[in-house]
Amino acid sequence: MAARLLNVSRMALQQFSILAKVASEDSILYKTAILRCCQGINNKCFLQSVRQITFINTQTSGSIWKSVTGVSNVGKKRGRARGSRRFVDLNKNRRLGEGQKGMQWPGLNAPIISRREGRVANKIQVLPPNPQKQEELIKLREQSMKKRARNKIPPLQRGWTGNKLPGTSIGYPDPVEDYTFEGFDTRVLEFKRVATMTGTLGRISRFSAFVVTGNGNGLAGYAIGKAPNGRSALRKAMNRAAQHLIYVDRYENRTVFHNFYIAFHKTRLFVEKKEQGYGLVCHRALKTICQKIGIQDLYCKVEGSSKNIQALTKAFFEGLQRQETHQELADRLSLHVIEYRPEMDNIPRVVATPMSNVREKREEGEEEVDFETLYYDGRLPLKKPKQKPFYFNYQSFRRKLKQDYRYRNQPDALQLRIVHGLQPDYEVNRPKPKPKMKQ
Structure with missing residues (x-):
């Protein structure tokens, strides 16, 4: 009794002394007071204090994972979030009420009323062990942690x-x-x-x-x-x-009929007609539009605002609608439309003939018609001069230019002589080689 009283608190001692004074006259009351005092001591003083709230059960799984995988905003800007760990849901593929041992909990992992047995209420019971359950959970968790493969888009559709x-x-x-x-x-x-x-x-x-x-x-x-x-x-x-x-009308189903200039707000386009096989050399938005229209060969220079995609598109479609066919041009000017192509050695070819009478002479004061700049409205695109090569001022290169100066017009003159029959074409009428004598 003395050993127990060493751990008695002050409140317990006060209570014990009060009850002892009241019960001193009667032995029965004395014994009852001692029992009540011991019960109070056992309930209040001899119980060991236990903390029921810990760090784990006060924090959610999301906040705990965030402390491991989280990156500050400054770190995200510097690229530290790329190598951070991914969030793993340890409760994934688990049902509420399931543990290491198989248990049947009505209302959690089993229905409350069993219809197979004639609407009888299910009871809590232990299910037979399933040794493969843990392996299946691990396999499902590993599959969920794998990164999903993105659908690869073909290069032409990206x-x-x-x-x-x-x-x-x-x-x-x-x-x-x-x-x-x-x-x-x-x-x-x-x-x-x-x-x-x-x-x-x-x-x-x-x-x-x-x-x-x-x-x-x-x-x-x-x-x-x-x-x-x-x-x-x-x-x-x-x-x-x-x-x-x-x-949209296209010339030979591959390019525009002529060069033209068009503007919309701050965006200005200089569109040029190109030969077959040239390709599409223009803004990426205009290239996409040309592919949907069916234009294959085109050059377009954008001046002004090139980031306004809507202005680019509206200007280009308006220019395509305003373009004039060769036949319409011939009827308007009463002149033949003749085409010269570098890939055809600039041999003239009549493209369109006016439906009415053809003008033989040009009127006085009329400017000469230049087909390349006819639809530019007096404007010309800014073309930077080509930079001269590094060897242009070398003495040896200057000497070579002087040597080649006398032959500067010979290829064109040779072609004209062949066309007019003044000189035979050795590539066509090449003499046959003499047969070799057999030994």
């Missing part, structure tokens, strides 16, 4: 830069009644998020999509669509572009 949407193909428009847009392909030219500020609803955000669609055979159209969802905006723009198709 966007302009990385995984961004502009430049990618989104298919053909939706059919309208009985007409299906077979052979059409739609490309995204611009995709961005826009917002408007209202007085009642505040800032309202939407997605804006600018697309072009075409069949690659002269039929194409462009449109813009806006919607709260990105997919809805793309679909709206694609179907709207299919309802505003434009037919």
Whole structure:
């Protein structure tokens, strides 16, 4: 009894002394007071204090994983988040109520009422052991931790830069009644998020999509669509572009009829007609538009604003609609349209003849017609002069130029002599070699 009283607190001693004074007159009351005092001592003083709340059960799994895998904003800007660990959900593929031992808990992993036994309430019971359960959980967890392989897009269908949407193909428009847009392909030219500020609803955000669609055979159209969802905006723009198709005339189904100048807002385009096999040397948005129209050979120089994709597209389509065919040019000027091509050795070829009478003489005061700059509206593109090679001022190169000066016009003169029959063409009428004598 003395050993126990050593651990008695002050409150217990006060309670013990009060009860002892009351119960001193009666032995029964004395014994009862001692028992009540011991019960209070056992309940209040001899119980060991245990902390029921720890660090683990006060923090969620997400906050614990964030302490391991989290990176500050400054670290993200410097690229430290690339090699950070991924979040692993240890409770994935586990059902509530399941543990190491198989248990049946009605309402958690089993129904409360069993219908097989005639609507009898299930009871808590131990299920037979399943040694393969842990292996299956580990396998499922490893599969969920693996990075999902992205669908590889063919190189010709990828966007302009990385995984961004502009430049990618989104298919053909939706059919309208009985007409299906077979052979059409739609490309995204611009995709961005826009917002408007209202007085009642505040800032309202939407997605804006600018697309072009075409069949690659002269039929194409462009449109813009806006919607709260990105997919809805793309679909709206694609179907709207299919309802505003434009037919573009092409020279030999591969290029424009003539060079032209067109401007829209701050964007200015100088489009040049090119020979077959030249390709598309222009802005990436204009290159995508030309592919949808069916233009194969073209050169275009953009001056002014080149980042405004909508201005580029509208200017280019307007210039294509304004272009004049060779027959229309011949009828307007009452002159023959003759073409000279470097790949055909500049041999003249009549392309169009006017339907009415042909003018024989040029009127007084009329300027000479230059087909290359006829549709430039008095403007010319800025062309930087080619930089001279490093050996241009060398003495040896100057000596070579002086030696070649006397032969400067001989190839053209030789061609003219062959055309007019003044000199035989040795490549065509090459003399046959003499047969060798047999030994």
